[in-house]
Amino acid sequence: MDYSERLEELEKKLDEALVVFKDHDDRFVESAQARAVLFGIFGVEWCERHIFSGTVERIINRKDDDGRSLWAEIVICNFADRCYELREVNGFDDWVERAKTRNDLEAMHTEIWVASALLDEGYSVEFIKETGEKGEDYDIEVIVNGVPICVESKAIVSHDDFSAQRLLNKLKKARKQLPSNRKGVISISLPETWMSNPELTLSVDSFLKGTKRVARVILHSTYSQRLGEGAMAGYLIKHVKNDTISDAIDEPVEKDFSEVTRGVGQERSLSFWRERT
16 A cells, blocks of 8 residues: 555544544544554554554653653644644655654654644745765755755753753754755754753854854753643743854744744644544
């Protein structure tokens, strides 16, 4: 079964879920549909490895066990939602095939998060096929006001205290994957506790002063909070701009790109549920 056939089958499964689970509450149906999306796109083996093995809970960047299980379910639904929105984007089918062999779920979640955030704002997004060539191995390319922006995504999964060296190592690795003759952005997912550390921005500033390849670093982390029997979840986001690049992203592009990513994390209903209710 090729990719287009899998997508057709997926739509049928989502419709069937509404009938099978019609007597359950909305949250249960959304959760069931999310898993149907992931089964349809990635297949059974991938889901068993990442969704049903406890992997999601282990990669949650939280120290408290109470919040970790809550956020794990949110991540599953959110990841499925964004994959569903991206299912027909150029290069996504190749990305899916690569994802089937990967074990870095948090990095995959970060790549999907950035791509769908930009798509939501109406920009043209393309997943770049992996080449293994230094400087040409970034994740996505987005056209903002006619300007191609190359985006490389990384993730640090840790329950330890902030480490400037670990952050720097990850930023350097990402920089090598960006082209030297185009505008580059690094998006990096961090533990929630790192986001409030005063050394975080200083460390990124220091990194940016030594490069002409990266115009901006987007730092972000997930958070969740219980509200009675329910929950609130979202993203913490910081932008750090490279002020040393004379030909950095011009004002209109810079403004648009910042607004796109700063808007992410607002509560939204799942796309595959929204289309059927």
